[in-house]
Amino acid sequence: MRFLFVALLFSPSPPPLRVALPCVHFLSSPTLTMVLREVPAENIARPLGRNEVIGLLFRLTIFGAVTYFTIKWMVDAIDPTRKQKVEAQKQAEKLMRQIGVKNVKLSEYEMSIAAHLVDPLSMQITWRDIAGLDEVITELKETVILPVQKRHLFQGSRLLQPPKGVLLYGPPGCGKTLIAKATAKEAGFRFINLQPSTLTDKWYGESQKLAAAVFSLAVKLQPSIIFVDEIDSFLRSRSSSDHEATAMMKAQFMSLWDGLDTDHHCQVIIMGATNRPQDLDSAILRRMPTRFHINQPSMRQREQILKLILENESVDLSVDLVDIAKETDGFSGSDLREMCRDAALLCVRDFVHTQNDSSSGLHKSDPSIDQKAISKMKKSKSVVDTALCRCSGLNSNTQTLIT
Numbered sequence: 001m002r003f004l005f006v007a008l009l010f011s012p013s014p015p016p017l018r019v020a021l022p023c024v025h026f027l028s029s030p031t032l033t034m035v036l037r038e039v040p041a042e043n044i045a046r047p048l049g050r051n052e053v054i055g056l057l058f059r060l061t062i063f064g065a066v067t068y069f070t071i072k073w074m075v076d077a078i079d080p081t082r083k084q085k086v087e088a089q090k091q092a093e094k095l096m097r098q099i100g101v102k103n104v105k106l107s108e109y110e111m112s113i114a115a116h117l118v119d120p121l122s123m124q125i126t127w128r129d130i131a132g133l134d135e136v137i138t139e140l141k142e143t144v145i146l147p148v149q150k151r152h153l154f155q156g157s158r159l160l161q162p163p164k165g166v167l168l169y170g171p172p173g174c175g176k177t178l179i180a181k182a183t184a185k186e187a188g189f190r191f192i193n194l195q196p197s198t199l200t201d202k203w204y205g206e207s208q209k210l211a212a213a214v215f216s217l218a219v220k221l222q223p224s225i226i227f228v229d230e231i232d233s234f235l236r237s238r239s240s241s242d243h244e245a246t247a248m249m250k251a252q253f254m255s256l257w258d259g260l261d262t263d264h265h266c267q268v269i270i271m272g273a274t275n276r277p278q279d280l281d282s283a284i285l286r287r288m289p290t291r292f293h294i295n296q297p298s299m300r301q302r303e304q305i306l307k308l309i310l311e312n313e314s315v316d317l318s319v320d321l322v323d324i325a326k327e328t329d330g331f332s333g334s335d336l337r338e339m340c341r342d343a344a345l346l347c348v349r350d351f352v353h354t355q356n357d358s359s360s361g362l363h364k365s366d367p368s369i370d371q372k373a374i375s376k377m378k379k380s381k382s383v384v385d386t387a388l389c390r391c392s393g394l395n396s397n398t399q400t401l402i403t
C-alpha cells in the first residue's frame with residue numbers, strides 16, 4: 001500500500017500532498033517524513049490542476065478496486081464453504097419465493113438452513129401413499145394435526161397443545177420419512193428437512209449459529225416441522241469423549257427446543273426418525289414424548305403395501321399378492337418396492353429376449369418372474385445383513401427398541 005502511494009506521488013504528475021494526505025492518514029510518520037523530504041516544495045504549494053484531480057481519482061479508484069477484489073479473493077480462498085453458502089442462498093431464495101414467503105428477513109445462517117425447505121404444495125406424499133400403517137396415521141392425525149388444524153378448540157388449555165417433539169423409530173425402509181412428509185403435507189406445515197451433516201460438518205462456532213438458525217427460521221415460517229432423519233447421529237447419548245463443540249451444540253439444541261415449549265402459541269414441531277432409538281440421549285427422548293414405532297410390516301401389511309405399489313401397474317391375473325406377502329417375511333416396504341421394480345424389469349427383459357410382439361409388453365409372460373424377483377431380493381438382503389453383522393459385530397435380528 002505504501003509502495004502504491006509513493007508511486008502515486010512520484011508519477012509524472014505528482015498529486016499535491018494537501019489532497020493526498022487525508023487519503024493516507026494510515027501511513028506511519030517515518031514514511032511520511034521520508035516522502036515529504038523527497039517531494040519538491042513547489043509541488044506542495046501548487047494548486048491542483050483538473051487533469052491531476054482526474055488522474056488522482058482514477059488511480060485511487062483503481063487502487064480501491066484492486067484492494068477490494070484482492071481481499072475478497074483472499075476471503076473466498078480462505079473460506080472453503082463460501083461457494084456452498086452462495087449456492088444455498090440462491091436455492092433458499094428460490095424456495096422462499098415458491099412457498100410464498102414474503103417480507104421475512106433472513107440472516108445468512110437462516111438462509112443456509114432455508115435451502116433445506118420443502119414446499120408442502122410441491123410435496124407429493126399424502127396418507128394415500130402409505131399402506132399398512134393406518135393405526136399410526138390415525139394417532140398422528142389426532143395428536144399432532146388436529147390441535148393445529150382446530151386451534152380454536154385447543155386454545156384454552158396448555159395440555160391440549162400439539163407435542164413439540166415426535167419420534168418415529170423402527171427398522172430402515174419401513175416408512176418413517178414417508179410419514180413425516182405426509183404429516184407436513186396434510187397439515188399444511190412447512191417442512192425443513194434437516195440433514196445432521198448441515199450442523200455437524202462445520203467450523204468451530206458455525207454449528208451453534210446454524211442450530212440457532214434452524215429454530216429461528218422454523219419460528220419465522222411457522223407452522224413448520226423440523227424433520228431430522230437419523231436423529232441419533234447427532235443427538236446420541238452424551239459422553240465424556242464428545243468434542244467440546246459437539247457437546248455445546250447438543251446442549252444448545254436442547255435449550256432452543258425448550259424455548260419452543262415455553263411459547264405455547266408456537267407451531268413448530270420437531271420430528272425425528274431413527275433406526276437406533278437406544279442410542280438417543282435420554283434428555284432428547286424426554287423432549288419427544290410422542291413416539292411411533294414403525295415396525296417391519298406384518299404379512300397383512302406387506303399385502304397392503306404390495307397392492308399399493310402395484311396399483312397402477314399391469315399385473316398378470318395369476319399373481320397372488322397374498323402368496324407373495326407370505327413369502328416375503330422380513331421384507332421392509334422399501335424391499336417390497338425394489339422387488340416389484342426388479343420383477344417389472346425382468347418382464348421387460350423377458351419381452352425383449354423373446355421378441356414377443358404382444359401389445360401387453362409389461363404383462364408377466366414367465367410365470368416364475370415373481371419367484372425370481374423374491375429370491376433376488378432375499379439374496380441381496382442376506383448379503384447386506386451379513387455385511388452389517390460383520391461391521392457391527394451384532395446379530396442382525398437383535399434390535400433393542402423402546403417399548
Ligand SMILES: Nc1ncnc2c1ncn2[C@@H]1O[C@H](COP(=O)(O)OP(=O)(O)OP(=O)(O)O)[C@@H](O)[C@H]1O
Nearest residue numbers: 129130131172173174175176177178305333334337
Ligand atoms: N408403509 C409403506 N407404504 C408404502 N410404501 C412404503 C412403505 N414403507 C416403505 N415404503 C417404500 O419404501 C421407501 C422408503 O421408505 P422411507 O424412506 O419412508 O423409509 P424410512 O423408514 O424413512 O427409512 P430410513 O430409516 O432408511 O430412512 C418409500 O419411498 C416407499 O417407496
